[in-house]
Amino acid sequence: MANVDLQRSIDAVWxxxxxxxxxxLTRTVRDVGLAEELAQDALVAAxxxxxxxxxxxxxxxxxxxxxxxxxVDLLRRRATLERKYEEIARRLEAxxxxxxxxxxxxDEAVGDEEIGDDLLRLVFISCHPVLTTxxxxxxxxxxxxxxxxxxxxxxxxxxxSTVAQRIVRAKRTLSEARVPFELPxxxxxxxxxxxxxxxxxxxxxxxxxxxxGDDWMxxxxxxDALRLGRILAxxxxxxxxxxxxxxxxxxxxxxxRARIGPAGEPVLLLDQDRARWDHVLIRHGLAALAxxxxxxxxxxPYGLQAAIAACHARAHTAEQTDWxxxxxxxxxxxxxxxxxxxxLNRAVAVTMAFGxxxxxxIVEALLADAALANYHLxxxxxxxFLAKLGRVDEARGEFERAAALTRxxxxxxxxLARADALGISSGGLPGRPG
Amino acid sequence: MRFMMFMLPNIPAExxxxxxxxxxxxxxxxxxxxxxxxxxxxxxxxxxxxxxxRVSFAGGKKTVTDGPFTEAKEMIGGYWIIEAKSKxxxxxxxxxxxxxxxxxxxRQVFDLEExxxxxxxxxxxxxx
Numbered sequence: 001m002a003n004v005d006l007q008r009s010i011d012a013v014w015x016x017x018x019x020x021x022x023x024x025l026t027r028t029v030r031d032v033g034l035a036e037e038l039a040q041d042a043l044v045a046a047x048x049x050x051x052x053x054x055x056x057x058x059x060x061x062x063x064x065x066x067x068x069x070x071x072v073d074l075l076r077r078r079a080t081l082e083r084k085y086e087e088i089a090r091r092l093e094a095x096x097x098x099x100x101x102x103x104x105x106x107d108e109a110v111g112d113e114e115i116g117d118d119l120l121r122l123v124f125i126s127c128h129p130v131l132t133t134x135x136x137x138x139x140x141x142x143x144x145x146x147x148x149x150x151x152x153x154x155x156x157x158x159x160x161s162t163v164a165q166r167i168v169r170a171k172r173t174l175s176e177a178r179v180p181f182e183l184p185x186x187x188x189x190x191x192x193x194x195x196x197x198x199x200x201x202x203x204x205x206x207x208x209x210x211x212x213g214d215d216w217m218x219x220x221x222x223x224d225a226l227r228l229g230r231i232l233a234x235x236x237x238x239x240x241x242x243x244x245x246x247x248x249x250x251x252x253x254x255x256x257r258a259r260i261g262p263a264g265e266p267v268l269l270l271d272q273d274r275a276r277w278d279h280v281l282i283r284h285g286l287a288a289l290a291x292x293x294x295x296x297x298x299x300x301p302y303g304l305q306a307a308i309a310a311c312h313a314r315a316h317t318a319e320q321t322d323w324x325x326x327x328x329x330x331x332x333x334x335x336x337x338x339x340x341x342x343x344l345n346r347a348v349a350v351t352m353a354f355g356x357x358x359x360x361x362i363v364e365a366l367l368a369d370a371a372l373a374n375y376h377l378x379x380x381x382x383x384x385f386l387a388k389l390g391r392v393d394e395a396r397g398e399f400e401r402a403a404a405l406t407r408x409x410x411x412x413x414x415x416l417a418r419a420d421a422l423g424i425s426s427g428g429l430p431g432r433p434g
Numbered sequence: 435m436r437f438m439m440f441m442l443p444n445i446p447a448e449x450x451x452x453x454x455x456x457x458x459x460x461x462x463x464x465x466x467x468x469x470x471x472x473x474x475x476x477x478x479x480x481x482x483x484x485x486x487x488r489v490s491f492a493g494g495k496k497t498v499t500d501g502p503f504t505e506a507k508e509m510i511g512g513y514w515i516i517e518a519k520s521k522x523x524x525x526x527x528x529x530x531x532x533x534x535x536x537x538x539x540x541r542q543v544f545d546l547e548e549x550x551x552x553x554x555x556x557x558x559x560x561x562x
Contacts, residue, residue, distance in 0.1 A: 005522070012523040016471065116470075223517065230472030257547065276546070280436075280475050280515070 006051055014043055015146035017060045019231075022143050023118035025067055026181050029075070029088055032125055033171030036143065038074070042067035068092055119144075120235045121181045127196040130177045135170035136199045138163050144231070145224045155221045156206060193236065197245050197302065200228050204249050208256075209408075219256050226253055233288065243292035244303030250285030251309040254278040266410055270318040282313045301337035304329055323353035340369045344381055356388040376405035380415060387422060396422040436475065436517055436543035437524040443511040443536040460532040468516060468527065479512035508537070515543065 018039060025035035042063040056062040075089035126139040141147045141155075149167065153160040184192040207221025229246040236242045258272035267273075289310055292303045299307060308329045315321040330346035343366055351359025363382050372378045383398030399419035403412045453461075468474035484502040491497075518524040521542065528538045546554055 008520060008522040009526060012518075012520060012526040015519065015523065016526060223519075227472035227517070231470065234470045234472075284475070 003051060006055075007047070009055060010043075010046055010050060013046075013055065013059045017063055018146040019119055019122065019144045020060060020115055021063050021067065023122040024064060024115065025071070026122060026125070027118050028068070028092065029071055030181060032122070032143070032174055032181070034071075034074075036171070038067040038071050039063070041070045045070075068095075116235055117183060119231070121183055123196055123232060123235070124184060124192050125174060125179060125181060127192070127199045128174065128179050129191070129195055130179060131170050131173055133199075133202070135166050135173070136195070137203055138166045139170045140199050140228065141203065141224065142167055144228055147224065155218060155224075193239055193241070196232065197241060200225050200232065201245060201249070201302075203228070204252075208252060219253075222249070222253050222256065225249060233291075237291075238295065240292045240295040240297050241300040241302050243288045243295070244300055244306050247285045247288035247292060247306035248302050248309055250281045250288055251306060251313050254281035254285065254313065264410065266414055269312060270321075274316065274318075277313070285313065286310055299332075301333060304333040304336065308333075321352070323349055327353045340366055340372045341375070341377075344372070344377060347385075348381060351385055351388070356385040360385045360389065374405055376402040376411070376415070378402075379405070383418070392422050435519065435521075435524075436515060436545070437521075438541050438543055439514045439516065439524070439528050439531075440510050440539040440541070441479075441512045441514075441531075441533065441536060442508045442539060443533070445511070445535075457532075464530065464532050465514075467530070468514065473516045473518060473527065474514065475517055476515040477513065480510060483509040511536070 021039045021042070022032070022035050025038050026032045029035055029038070045066050046059070046063060050056075072089055072092050075086075075092070122143060123140070126143050127136045131139065137156075138152055141152050142149065147155075149163045150160050153163045156163070183189075204222055204225035207218045207223075207225060226246075226249050229242070229249050233242050233246045254277050255269070255272060257278065258274070258276040259267055261267050285306065289303070289306045292299060292306070308326050311322050311326050311329070327346065327349040330342065330349050334342045334346055343362060347359040347362035347366075350362060360382070363378070363385060366372055366378060367382075379398040380402035383395045383402065386392075386395035386398060396419045399415050399422070403415035403419065406412050406415065465474065465477060468477075482501075486501040486503075488499045488501070488503060489496060490499065516524060516527055518527065521540070524540050524542075528540050531538055546557060549557070
């Protein structure tokens with residue numbers, strides 16, 4: 001095998017093994033930062049040795065054993081500073097003394113369930129509330145997504161050193177706050193699960209609707225978030241909202257190809273060529289939604305959003321969309337997770353179901369909301385309703401205002417095009433008044 | 435990127451071949467690994483080739499042939515569709531399969547975007 005190919009193979013092994021490796025090491029050394037260092041050391045050893053020896057049959061076990069050997073050396077040195085390391089080092093040494101020389105045996109000693117629990121602990125610690133949101137995102141992608149600092153930096157359009165710093169600081173924060181490597185229970189559990197879901201959806205959304213830069217989407221980031229979501233769904237099979245989020249992401253991701261026009265411009269949902277939707281992902285999404293519904297505790301915010309997305313996914317044409325059901329689902333969503341943005345979406349659904357006058361009423365009520373003062377979608381939606389009602393001049397002003405507010409260049413072009421289109425047809429657009 | 439992994443088991447084309455419970459248990463563990471890693475999109479196992487039928491077209495004529503097919507060197511026993519970041523990642527997943535005495539062929543799934551516009555326009559991907 002050529003060296004470059006081998007490098008890529010090792011990279012592939014690393015992406016698969018890194019989360020389990022770091023999770024297992026964190027349980028052993030009780031410090032996620034140290035665990036990651038050890039895992040990195042093992043990777044360096046692999047890069048040095050595998051070109052000679054070939055990739056071992058059980059690369060995960062090889063990496064774990066190598067990392068643990070490093071751990072003993074390192075902990076012995078640190079033991080002179082802190083007593084707790086002394087005990088861990090002694091335990092590790094004993095374990096290695098007993099271990100079968102065949103590496104597989106070491107791996108077999110840890111059950112599947114235990115590995116799953118360790119992974120889950122790693123998920124929770126990476127998304128711990130003691131960390132800033134940026135830090136949670138970076139740490140999650142790094143430790144669980146197997147992404148390099150450079151890849152994270154490129155995905156979020158920041159400098160690599162910025163990401164590296166965020167990760168270093170996050171690990172220090174976790175260590176200083178003595179955050180335990182645990183499975184939260186009771187009330188804390190709900191809060192911690194919510195934080196994990198937030199982080200994953202934030203990653204997804206940064207890929208799905210880039211907030212900055214001239215690309216409308218970064219699909220690779222969507223795929224990373226989706227993969228993290230699916231992993232989490234296997235780790236937390238009884239949490240309806242986890243399945244809800246996975247369903248939401250799968251269905252939204254099914255439209256990725258259809259959301260971009262030939263010139264790279266965004267294409268709105270109802271204008272999309274549904275033939276370009278990804279039916280494998282739609283099937284996955286509907287199955288995840290069914291899992292959420294089967295848990296029978298009523299859908300939460302993610303589940304409801306997924307149910308709305310599913311309404312679109314099930315409609316073969318835009319005209320077949322069940323807007324009455326979507327309006328009802330938005331109504332339910334505004335009960336469990338009230339927000340001006342949900343209200344804005346409800347207005348759109350109500351307009352589609354019952355006409356623009358009803359929707360406009362909801363939107364007008366939002367105009368005074370300070371939270372939406374700089375939100376480009378408010379004037380964009382209002383402009384849309386006004387255009388449908390034939391109030392062309394007001395509509396054009398709203399589209400121009402929306403264009404001035406958005407930071408996404410592609411979206412701005414789209415909004416200006418809508419304003420221009422209104423300028424040409426002075427007689428008003430064919431709308432659906434009432 | 436999406437990849438299809440074909441399982442080409444080296445088993446006799448004729449006869450009532452059935453996998454053992456142990457083999458199935460091992461394969462199930464592997465399939466679960468794919469699922470837990472969030473990369474599995476679809477999978478299926480296929481009935482024996484001996485029970486298959488071939489419909490061939492040549493010179494405007496169609497021929498229907500019942501299995502087993504004497505000239506067939508390899509047969510497909512099943513497939514997985516996985517999502518992977520690279521071909522190497524797909525190969526790494528394939529190499530973790532617990533199979534013995536079999537081959538796994540890894541093939542990248544065509545994305546419609548890879549075709550020129552006229553071909554894309556002629557295709558209807560809305561076919562499940």
